[in-house]
Amino acid sequence: MRLPNLSQLVVPAGVVGIVLLLVVPLPAALLDFLIALNITLSLVALLMTMFVKRVLDFSVFPSLILVLTLFRLGLNVASTRLVLSDGYAGKVIEAFGHFVISGSLVIGLVIFLILVVIQFVVITKGAERVAEVGARFTLDAMPGKQMAIDADLNAGLIDEATARQRRADVTAEADFYGAMDGGSKFVKGDAIAGIIIMLINLIGGFAIGMVQHGLGPAESIQKYALLSIGDGLVSQVPALLLSVATGLIVTRSTGAGDMGSEAIKQLSSQKLAFQIAGGALVVLALIPSMPKLPFLVVGGAAIYASTRIAKRDKAAARQAALAELAPAPVNPGEAAENLLEEMRVDPLEVVLAPDLVDLVDTSGGGDLLERVRALRRKIALELGLVVPPVRTRDSLDLPVSTYAVRISGVEVARGMAPPGQVLALGDNLDGLPGRSTVEPVFGLAGKWIPAELRHQAQLTGATVVDRASVLITHLGELVRTHAPRLLSREDVRSLVEALKRTHPAVVDELTPAVLTLGEVQRVLQAMLDEAVPIRDLARIFEALSLRAKAGSDLDGLVEASRRALGPAVAAVHEQDGVLHVITLDPLLEQQLADSLRPGEIGASLALDALTAEHLVTGSSSCLERAEGQGISAVLVCAPPLRAPLRRLLKVAVGRLHVLSYDDVSNHPRIETVGSVSGVHALAS
Template sequence: MRGLGKAAVPIGVVSIVLMLVVPLPAVLLDLLIAANITGSLLILLVSMQIRRPLDFAVFPSLVLVATLLRLALNVSSTRLVLTDGYAGHVIEAFGDFVIGGSLIVGLVIFVILTIIQFVVITNGAGRVAEVGARFTLDAMPGKQMAIDADLNAGLITQAQARKRRQEVTAEADFYGSMDGASKFVKGDAIAAIIVTLINLIGGFAIGMMQRGMSPGEAITTYSLLSVGDGLVSQIPALLISTATGLIVTRSATEGDMGGDLLAQLGRRKLPLRIAGGASVALCLIPGLPKLPFLLAGAVFLFFASRIVEVPDVDDDAEDAAQAEPEEVQPDSPEAIVDRMRVDPLELEVAFDLVDLVDPSRGGDLLDRVKALRRKVAMDSGLVIPLVRTRDNLDLPASQYVIWLNGVPAAKGSSPAGTVLAIGDHLDGLPGKPTREPVFGLAAKWVPAELQRQAEMAGATVVDRSSVVTTHLAEVVRLNAAALLGREDVKMLVEMVRRTNPIVVEELTPTLLTLGEVQRVLQALLEEGVSIRDLVRIFEALSLRAKTSTDLDGLVEAARAALGSAISHPYVTPDERLHVMTLDPVFEQRLLESVRQGDGGQVLALDGAGVDALVRNCTDILEDAEAMSLSPVLVCSPQVRAALARLMRQVLPRLSVIAYTEVTRTANIETVGVVTGAFAVR
């Protein structure tokens, strides 16, 4: 059916154009006139049944095609009227029905129909369409801002926001098209009047000059044909004009026009009673017929007696009434529980940083935070919760605070009107010296107008929103494990269940509970391992859990399944992996010192051994960082868990991976060997 429609519409439009130049027989003209009237009636009925204008979005184009069809039929009928004095049974029947026994009465009725069509309906619909298009375009920015506000507040999703924006754009396009389509309807009405006059005058002249008719006979014959031709054009045009008016005046309601009309007119008893009583009272006027008014009044009074009134509900008043007890009783359990709620991640800004989060003032911090959530999800597999952003008048000027589960996790500043210049040679620039909040690099807040000078001085310039977003990203990275809640794990498990149901059914709750899966994922995140590949992680946990549910064993099994994916983030763009290794003798000593504790495996080293290990690792790491390298410490899988637990406490920026986790595609470069006494470089 869809393929047939794709071919039928172009063929139909081409056929309409051909009708303008190719004569049609009277039989075919009758068929096309009947189809035109029926199609116009169908369009009118559809326009009454739709709930909103966009449900009939093809209407402007349909108006143009229908207008072109009527004009083509006008040309064909005019050709037959002037050449043959006959244009088919339909036109003849319409003309005879309207004119009846009086030519003057018939012409007057035709003129009245034309005035109704042109002056009232067409002009009214055109004006409404013009005003509707203007107001829709003016309201478009406000609607877009409302959608963005709902999205930033978390009330709607990205998909819902995208759909609403498309609807706003489609609505503006529709009303703009309707404004143009109404001009076609108006032009069609004018053309119909002109064609009717041409038929009258031309037919009268042809009848007398070429056919030898008397003046009376010519007027009678061609008036009947002209009026009939005008009617078969005006009736479809009137239907289309009415449909246009209904479309552009349609308000957004929950039902179609018929249902809304009955529901809204019959909502109240009193207006119906007054109308019925007034109709009955008119019978008291002398000379007026009593039966029609009595019947009309009785009908109205009957419907008034059958209506069941539904009391109006003031939503605002109801909401206020519901909210009033909370305001009157601030110590109620509901109010206390609401204030007790702790958001996983919050960002508080001082009064002078509100411009960063206000889109109307050019602030893009909320957009950056949303982009950060997507990036964290793609990098680590963690879907961080919505970041609640609010202002705090108690904060000092230019300050912001990042809260994690109700506790301040980080603080920083972002002075208004400045940018952060990062570099070592900033003494010549005015501004406030500071430290970059993530890496602790020397930096300075310089006026925004000096950004170009700072760049010429070799500094890296960062805007205020980027500073806050980068700081927030670092807090999320360091606390990813704490942000992974039980509900988040459940969501991830359900996500895997949709694509790999067997993997989930085998793992939980048969072998591991949801809490145990959460502990494993938290341990991986704590060591900077991405949990995106949940299928492989769950498969490895299923195999390991059949023999032991020890946390370290489960984590190492998951890491072994991920393999080289763990070391891939540390590979440089030129395919090099910088590593620190352990001296074999020292590594054997560490392996012998591994003990199982309550919190997992630990290294049972004396103070001197721990100090030597940490000092050697620190020296090598600092030398590598001075060369802009980010090495990882590589060791055997048997000692990795205990060594990583120690390093997270004393040297958290150094990652510890096993030999089996080193990628085979990168070039391995050793930056140092860790021994129990000194570092070999």
């Protein structure tokens, strides 16, 4: 049999053997061996708790407590059987009894009771309380630790494997302290059982000695008291070791070293403590009735230790001063890494006020991080943009109940999400208590109301939205609005590499021979700026390969890509299969075409101020009338006019999208909702 299989069988076989101890008589020689094994295992467990650097390195300890406690109780049963039946329970128990009693039964009983009191009242009781508090505090801290892990993962500071390991460590730590809370109860019960078993041995042995063996009362009590106290001691010594081990491991704080190293390091950090203690002992030695030698020796040792600490501190201070004066050795790689880490700006960041942390607390029902992941997937499927990881953190600088969204370190929007409240949207909200507000995405009037009034608000016809949905909707709209800024050069490279795996010929034909990666990025950013999906990269790259041979002007490349996508461009703006459009008056359209002038950033419209004003006002009026009817409309024009007209209207009417006739030519259902002339807007 291989060694790993043997190691798997050791503990199960041991537990079965412990159960057999309870029913099968043992010879005294074998009992001596098992008692020695019990003491050794308890001592090893105690030393392990001192040398481990963190509690999870000894995570099997709660189960080990149960096994060793059961082992000790099995030995108690076996020794009791031998004491009462044979009056002899092996040399170990007899030796312990003779050594402790030392000719006096009273001394033996007192020593045994002192050991029991130390274990039960002091160590076990304290370890039980510390384990209980540690379990509660560890469970309370879990949400914050999980939030920190998820925030680091979303920010890209750690990878998925590291996040899984850290989550597993947090869960294991909580499980460990929870198990220790129960394991300390085993130690407490074991101490009580030891007292009862000793009394049984003492009383039962005294009776058996007089009744069955014909011994006198004094002889019987002397014989069986020796065996009972010896049996109790060989049980209480390992029990005491295990109690101390339990207290040590539950009182361990996080440190970089083992307990001994940390204790010496921290105790020797303050020379003043040793000086005062040494001086106090010397003063005690001067009292006439006090013995001189012990206090002088110990006090002198404390003062000597303080001088050693002072010399060490002076040497460390000298080394630090020299290190400051001397030029620090420069590690270019390390220095660059530190600077780059401090300079790094997160592409997308959600900052929460401290009272909004519950939104990311998964144990309390917070699902914001899960919704962020779903939003990233939705945006990817909708626009073809891989949204960078969203870093989520809290900030004391934000007002209460406020969240902020930052892009490349710059705040682009703020919103409110008061704890314990929901957002009601509707017209009949005057009868509901709460704070009036404006929904950040659609600009709808609303009111933050207590969550318990959700049903009442719905009865009034209001739409009720929870806090996380408000934040996610706002974040999604900001991502769509700022999609061009979020598409980095590295993102474009990743998209190109992914496309190359399925369409290598298309990629090789376009980049880098025809267009550089930067030029491709500009085209994709321009398309995202007009809410055109870039999911169909293969078709976009095919169009760019053909158009780039005639010139690499941005407007031409974008128009070629839009024509290649065809119906997909208009499909983004349709409602229930219908595309609602605003047209230009033919005379105005001709006037705009005549005013086209080439420029460095593309063609522009050379219009007089009055015509430009009428164009902007008419377009805005048509769009507002359409939105008043619940219709989302787009402006259509000739292909050469689309890009310059979009640039003109973007500042004043940013939400109005401009499509060309090529974009809508293949759409099955088109309805005209307005027409813009050079003077006013004519409703159709």
